[in-house]
Amino acid sequence: MGRDSFDLVIAANRLPVDKVTAPDGSTSWRRSPGGLVTAMDAVMRDREGAWVGWAGDAGEAPPPFVDTGMALFPVALSAQEIADFYEGFSNDTLWPIYHDVIVPATFHRHWWKAYSRVNERFAEAVCDVAAPGATVWIHDYQLQLVPALVRARRPDVRIGWFNHIPFPPVELFAQLPWRGDILMGLLGADFLGFQRKADAENFVRACRRLMSLGTRGEQVRVPEQDGTTRTVRAAPVPISIDVAGLETLARTPEVRARAVEIRESLGNPKKVLLGVDRLDYTKGIRHRLKAYQELLRADVIRPPDVVFVQVATPSRERVDAYRELRTEVERTVGQINGEFAAIGFSAVEYLHHSYGREEMAALFLAADVMLVTPLRDGMNLVAKEYVTCRFDGDGALVLSEFTGAYHEMRQAYVCNPHDIEGMKRVITTALTDPAPVRRRRMRTLRRNVRANDVQNWAHRFLNALEHAPRRPGDEPPDRPFDQPDGATADNPVGGHDT
Numbered sequence: 408m409g410r411d412s413f414d415l416v417i418a419a420n421r422l423p424v425d426k427v428t429a430p431d432g433s434t435s436w437r438r439s440p441g442g443l444v445t446a447m448d449a450v451m452r453d454r455e456g457a458w459v460g461w462a463g464d465a466g467e468a469p470p471p472f473v474d475t476g477m478a479l480f481p482v483a484l485s486a487q488e489i490a491d492f493y494e495g496f497s498n499d500t501l502w503p504i505y506h507d508v509i510v511p512a513t514f515h516r517h518w519w520k521a522y523s524r525v526n527e528r529f530a531e532a533v534c535d536v537a538a539p540g541a542t543v544w545i546h547d548y549q550l551q552l553v554p555a556l557v558r559a560r561r562p563d564v565r566i567g568w569f570n571h572i573p574f575p576p577v578e579l580f581a582q583l584p585w586r587g588d589i590l591m592g593l594l595g596a597d598f599l600g601f602q603r604k605a606d607a608e609n610f611v612r613a614c615r616r617l618m619s620l621g622t623r624g625e626q627v628r629v630p631e632q633d634g635t636t637r638t639v640r641a642a643p644v645p646i647s648i649d650v651a652g653l654e655t656l657a658r659t660p661e662v663r664a665r666a667v668e669i670r671e672s673l674g675n676p677k678k679v680l681l682g683v684d685r686l687d688y689t690k691g692i693r694h695r696l697k698a699y700q701e702l703l704r705a706d707v708i709r710p711p712d713v714v715f716v717q718v719a720t721p722s723r724e725r726v727d728a729y730r731e732l733r734t735e736v737e738r739t740v741g742q743i744n745g746e747f748a749a750i751g752f753s754a755v756e757y758l759h760h761s762y763g764r765e766e767m768a769a770l771f772l773a774a775d776v777m778l779v780t781p782l783r784d785g786m787n788l789v790a791k792e793y794v795t796c797r798f799d800g801d802g803a804l805v806l807s808e809f810t811g812a813y814h815e816m817r818q819a820y821v822c823n824p825h826d827i828e829g830m831k832r833v834i835t836t837a838l839t840d841p842a843p844v845r846r847r848r849m850r851t852l853r854r855n856v857r858a859n860d861v862q863n864w865a866h867r868f869l870n871a872l873e874h875a876p877r878r879p880g881d882e883p884p885d886r887p888f889d890q891p892d893g894a895t896a897d898n899p900v901g902g903h904d905t
């Protein structure tokens with residue numbers, strides 16, 4: 408690796424590639440799962456910078472290396488830290504709290520210690536590679552202490568943080584025994600980006616209610632040790648995808664031919680329904696299967712005319728709630744196929760694998776109806792990918808109102824996944840609407856997604872970070888900050904919202 412200091416440093420829990428060790432001991436690199444990597448990979452391809460993150464396996468970190476032009480700086484996690492920091496605190500404490508407690512959150516003090524220790528390690532790794540005055544862009548809920556830790560070591564750098572998942576209402580956030588440390592960790596940043604306006608507002612409200620900090624609109628006033636105050640801005644900057652790149656890929660003869668081939672291998676059904684998700688309880692896969700099963704039982708749809716393809720990417724497989732979800736989903740798929748499949752065709756095609764970008768684009772192109780039905784989702788890039796691949800102007804997107812994507816894609820076939828009857832009605836409409844209605848909706852959806860692609864998102868985030876007030880007094884003194892409402896960290900609901 409030639410360079411060792413960078414003007415732009417990204418820190419995310421995962422590197423864009425995961426190290427995979429085969430049974431014979433040989434190692435290779437595979438693209439990491441999830442929306443963060445999809446988005447940031449595209450952003451970083453056009454920029455020179457460093458990416459600090461975990462390489463996906465236990466033990467010593469591999470030496471820094473370059474992958475597709477990007478300098479990657481691996482951070483080590485021991486097997487115990489993977490259990491306590493990643494599977495434990497990040498995905499069994501924070502993830503449920505930040506997703507409406509769909510499953511109960513688990514609290515362990517030793518998980519918190521591991522989270523703090525690993526956040527320190529990330530902060531050190533960032534400071535090691537950040538050039539004087541660099542821009543540091545920290546990502547997601549796994550690294551919420553890093554902004555303050557970097558600020559303490561490197562007051563010269565500009566610090567931004569973006570949350571890829573929802574930020575919870577104060578009533579849920581208040582359950583966290585370490586809520587004050589997390590808020591102060593985040594307030595080390597100059598600018599905080601969220602998926603939705605409601606997420607940014609939840610954060611500002613938590614600062615006021617739980618920390619008694621003064622707030623004004625999107626701004627939070629933070630007292631410094633020297634008696635001065637600093638202003639931190641928290642605002643919505645909804646994430647997106649590489650629209651041009653994906654559409655170009657979907658238009659290639661190879662991807663189009665593969666889409667035809669996929670339909671043929673499914674027996675050329677009249678309608679193909681598709682779901683693409685990490686196997687995560689937030690994604691509403693159980694609710695979706697239930698609605699589909701009931702539509703089959705009511706004889707509203709019947710194989711082989713209709714088939715449902717569910718791609719369920721393996722995810723966090725050692726966390727109990729994920730293990731239970733997998734068992735339940737696979738049992739339901741078995742039941743549905745037992746009841747409705749026949750020799751030569753299935754009612755549900757269930758695929759528990761990761762695929763390349765070409766295959767994903769071909770699947771999107773082959774699907775008449777895309778089912779995106781999360782119970783809660785920060786954004787959901789799959790919804791944006793589906794409409795981007797439908798350059799033919801056809802296809803129907805069924806979209807949960809509990810996704811960030813819904814706020815930009817209201818012309819979708821919108822559903823409440825908790826309402827099974829309602830979801831059945833929406834799916835039926837998406838399957839039966841006349842082509843002109845479907846196409847009109849798709850046209851608007853495609854226009855909306857094109858209007859905010861991932862480059863635009865990155866530009867908006869970095870621009871907001873660049874213009875964030877830095878020193879005390881930088882912010883315009885146009886109107887006084889709202890005074891804290893009397894609540895304290897021990898009494899979060901003592902006050903009222905202003």
Ligand code: ADP
Pocket residue numbers: 440441442443445683684685718719720760761762763767786787788789790792
């Ligand atoms: P999350 O970040 O929660 O996983 P998103 O929908 O925002 O959810 O992003 C998921 C990303 O992962 C998308 O880019 C999607 O295309 C990709 N993806 C999902 N499942 C697979 C799979 N089985 N193989 C390859 N890519 C996948």
Ligand code: F6P
Pocket residue numbers: 420421440441442443444547571572722723
């Ligand atoms: O944004 C949610 C997120 O946790 C991202 O950090 C990541 O892109 C994705 O989900 C996948 O999760 P994990 O890194 O736990 O496999």
